[in-house]
Amino acid sequence: MTIPSPLCLRLIGCGLFSVFGMASIAAHADGREKSVALLPKYQQECSSCHVAYPPDMLPAASWQRLMNGLPQHFGADASLDPETVKQVLTWLTQHAGTGRDIGKRPPEDRITRSSWFVKEHHEVSAATWKLPAVKSASNCAACHTRAEQGDFSERFVRIPR
Numbered sequence: 001m002t003i004p005s006p007l008c009l010r011l012i013g014c015g016l017f018s019v020f021g022m023a024s025i026a027a028h029a030d031g032r033e034k035s036v037a038l039l040p041k042y043q044q045e046c047s048s049c050h051v052a053y054p055p056d057m058l059p060a061a062s063w064q065r066l067m068n069g070l071p072q073h074f075g076a077d078a079s080l081d082p083e084t085v086k087q088v089l090t091w092l093t094q095h096a097g098t099g100r101d102i103g104k105r106p107p108e109d110r111i112t113r114s115s116w117f118v119k120e121h122h123e124v125s126a127a128t129w130k131l132p133a134v135k136s137a138s139n140c141a142a143c144h145t146r147a148e149q150g151d152f153s154e155r156f157v158r159i160p161r
């Protein structure tokens with residue numbers, strides 16, 4: 001049993017995360033555990049252009065919309081065959097975020113436009129977001145050195161110069 005940490009409470013309020021997300025965020029604070037293990041198919045198909053985002057950072061409704069619009073995915077063609085779409089979507093929906101903030105679809109179904117995301121990144125300056133090594137807020141791995149492992153805790157944040 002993971003005890004919700006002060007970090008977790010400050011972050012978004014643990015209740016806003018699914019049981020899995022809650023365990024993972026609380027665990028991030030002490031670094032003992034990783035987030036929910038990624039479905040290999042999801043990891044394989046959704047991490048070539050950006051990190052495979054943690055499923056509990058968006059509500060099921062957003063994952064549904066994203067997975068049903070892969071041919072026009074933020075200006076990219078991320079098409080997959082129907083069977084793969086179904087498998088990945090089922091898994092994403094099972095592990096999607098729930099609760100007051102995270103349960104609501106953010107604009108464009110972007111994690112980076114969620115209210116909790118904006119709050120957590122209020123210290124990041126406009127100039128930092130535009131650094132050549134960052135380019136986009138969606139590029140989590142530019143600053144979160146363990147984003148690929150699903151670990152976004154502050155001790156693994158390094159702002160590139």
Ligand code: HEC
Pocket residue numbers: 045046047048049050053058066070073074075076077078080088109110111112113136137138139
């Ligand atoms: C061909 C490249 C490509 C593939 C493959 C791809 N994406 Fe993306 N994705 C993008 C681009 C480009 C963006 C927009 C990035 C930006 O704004 O800087 C994006 C953004 C996103 C975002 C929003 C990030 C934010 O700003 O909060 C989500 C969520 C997302 N992708 C999910 C997925 C999922 C799920 C898959 C697998 C089914 C996937 N992507 C596969 C190119 C891709």
Ligand code: HEC
Pocket residue numbers: 007011057111112120121123124128129134136137138139140141142143144152153154155157159
């Ligand atoms: C330009 C660098 C940068 C990028 C890109 C970035 N972050 Fe962050 N992130 C930060 C900083 C700085 C903090 C605040 C750390 C602190 O509280 O000291 C933070 C905090 C967080 C936190 C809260 C962590 C905690 O322990 O309180 C989460 C969760 C998070 N980011 C997720 C993401 C995700 C998901 C993405 C990509 C969609 C992303 N971030 C992109 C710099 C970045």
